[in-house]
Amino acid sequence: MSRRTGTIRLRRSLPGVVAAAVVGLLFLAPVVWMIAASFKPEAEIHRDVASLRGFIPTPATLDNYAAVPQRTNLATVLANTFLVVAAIALGGILINGPAAYAFARMRFPGRDVLFLLLVVSIILPLEVIVIPLFMTVAGFSGAVDLVGDRIFALGALSVPFMAKAFNIFLLRQYFLSLPRSLEEAAFLDGAGWWRVFWRIALPNAVPAVVTVVLLDFVVHWNDFLWPLVVCTGQDTRTVQLALGNFFTEPPISWGAILAYATLATAPVMLVFAFGQRWIVQSVAGTGVKG
Amino acid sequence: MIARERFIAMLFVLPAVLLIGLFVFWPAVSMARTSLHQQRLTDTHAGPPCGGENFRAVWEDPDFRAAAWNTAYFAVLVVPLQTALALALAVWVNAPGRWTRGLRLAVFLPTTLSLTVVAVLWDLLYEPAQASGSGLFNGLLGSLGLPAQPFLTSPAQAMPCLAAMSIWQGVGFQMMILLAGLQSVSGELYEAAALDGARRWGRFIHVTLPGIAPTLTLVVMITTIFALKLFVQPYLMTGGGPQGTTRSVVQYMYEAAFSRRDLGLACAAGVLFFIAVAVVAGVQRRLFRSAEALT
Incomplete structure (x- = not known):
């Protein structure tokens, strides 16, 4: 049967x-x-x-x-990309986290106007302002003498993308959804805002924090345009730019190119295997709630 | 206490506001200013003001007009097809079953590849037939007894080829967002519709579509902005050719700044591009609002 x-x-x-x-x-x-x-x-x-x-x-x-490490400076390129992505993710939490918390929980003059400006900046994609952003970053090129070419390039690749309105928005949504009672109990115990943010709010917002970090990782690991604009030497390239160069500069050897492409993709596949559900839910959530 | 809260809130917000001001708003303002001045790539400061000269030069440049058309053509190809395909796939994989899980993963897999990797890989797949062998697609056409196609080397086929490739890469992400939207539609609504005797199609039109309208709006707007940002695919695969049929607006800006070394020209193109993106996004928002009001 x-x-x-x-x-x-x-x-x-x-x-x-x-x-x-x-x-x-x-x-x-x-x-x-x-x-x-x-x-x-x-x-x-x-x-x-x-x-x-x-x-x-x-x-x-x-x-x-x-053949890949023989043909290109793979180790340097991978190290650059990891450093840039880690700096963006870490700096992002330090900068966007407190801002998102303030927008969610604190009262201060100009809050609504500032928040509106942030939301406006979400719809300004990098591609629209890439040339003037290059000009802005070039304005700091005096710092090259201070820190050297490589550090300056890594800074140019990471610092402009640490503060991100979309991430502030996403974290704020999550903070708003947390119950206030935990934070209030901490305030009664005499904790200040800074302590409440680090010890109570942020640890309770781990899903949103993970999402923001994973999104930053994928977006900046895969970025091509900005490295193309700011990287000037072999030693400051990121993985996608080096792949693009590998692809356009003869002699073309397809085996090595495809091996490089596979290597460049593996970390992103791992990240998605780990965090895909979180990423999709929080991106979809901004549409449903917002 | 209130004063202290204000002060600490300012400290919390300040770094983000400063950085976004410096790296988003300041560039946007300086783009508008540079577009009205003469400035070469090697100049550290803006040259003499030149009125609307840069805008006139951009507007009369046949390369810019072609780039604007090409980008619009790409968006018109990609946005409806990718959204419809993502919606169909989302409805399909929303059904329970082991194979739908597998399909979900398979469709999502290409979104983990960067556009650089996709461009490199598909360049090889699109290779025209030649003595040393041909690309995967021409090989398949050959084994089916069909004539070989020029693909990226043909002015008529190049842009549709880039569009097909981009849809393949991006549709999985849209599908997943729509799937999350579908799963938030209440099951009771479907039961009520079934009691009213609604068939499959009727349920889709009257329950599913209104239920996911906000998610669908988001997906269409994200896909449109992604399409208008077109750069990596033509830059790496066709160089904007053949005969300028795939050069995009972002590529035009890049070339204006770094090949023609004219920052004024690049910024004028950027201002026009910004206005176009804002207008398209605004019109879409309004259209979707009134469509939601109707249902």
């Missing part, structure tokens, strides 16, 4: 399953192909491109991965 209903159910859902498999493959295939091809000898990549063999790396080799 149960077996029979099982077969009927399978028969009914079969067209759906097949359709899902076909659509799923359309999205998966290029990614699987990229990873498979990155393990192939250079000559095979083009030969197998249109056959099913393109998806199976036989014979497999790690030569492409070995």
Whole structure:
């Protein structure tokens, strides 16, 4: 009996399953192909491109991965990108966290006007102001003599993106949703605002903080335009810019390019595997509530 | 106590306000100012004011007009297709079942690739047929007995190719946001509609669509701004070609500043671009508001 209903159910859902498999493959295939091809000898990549063999790396080799650090300064580039992303995420919490808390809980003159200005700045994407932002950052270039090229470049890549209106907005929404009772109890115990923020509010807002950090990581790990504009030397590049250079500067070796692309993607895939649900829910939440 | 609260609130807000002022509002203001002056890339200060000269130069530049058309064309291709596809996928994967989970993951996977990686990868997939072998798509066409296509090397096909690739990369994120919206629509509404005898399509029109209207608005507006920001794909894959058919507005600004070394020109283009983005976003908001009022 149960077996029979099982077969009927399978028969009914079969067209759906097949359709899902076909659509799923359309999205998966290029990614699987990229990873498979990155393990192939250079000559095979083009030969197998249109056959099913393109998806199976036989014979497999790690030569492409070995070639990447020989062709580019991979270690420096990865270190730069990690430093920039970490600085943006950490600085972001230190700067946006207290601001979001003040907008959620404290009374001060000009609060509503300032908040409105912040919301306006959300709709000003980097692409619109990229040239004048470059001019603004270039205005600080006197500091190069003080801190050196590399530190200046890393600063130019990170400092402009630490304070972010969208993150303030997201954190504020979360602070508003917390019950006030915990904070009030702390105030009765004689704690000040600073202490209440760090010890009570922020630890209770971990989901929002994680979301903001993960979003910053993905957006700035994947950014291409701003590094293209501000990076002047080999040693100040980020991972996406180096990949772009690798792709446009001859000699082109596809195996190494695809290996590099796979390496550049792996951290983001890990981040999403870990935090995808949080990210999507908080972004969707801004639309539903806002 | 109140005075102390005010003072501490100012301290809490100050760093963020200063940094956003310096790196968002100040550039926006200086863009407007530079657009009315002559300034070369190597000048550290604005040159003499030149009235609307930069705007006239941008407006009469056939490259800028082409870039504006190309960007609008890309948005017109991407926004409706990507939104409709994301909505269809979201409704599909909202059904219970093991395979819908798998489909959700598969569609989401490309969004983890950066546009740089996608551009590099699809450049190889789009490769025209040649003696040394061809790209994946031309290989597939060949094995189906269909003629090879020029793809990125054809003025007519290049932009649709970039659009298709961008939809493939981005649709998963929109699908996930819409899915979250779908799951917040109350099940009781569906039961009530079913009692009223509403069929599948009727339930979609009368329950689902109004229920996710705010989420749909958000998705359309995000997708539109993403489309108008087009840069990485043409910059890396076509260089704006063939025959200027894929050069975007952001690419025009970039080239005005760093190839033609004319900051005044780049800023004038930036001001026009800003106005266009603001107008499009404003019109969309208004349209969606009145559409929501109707339902």
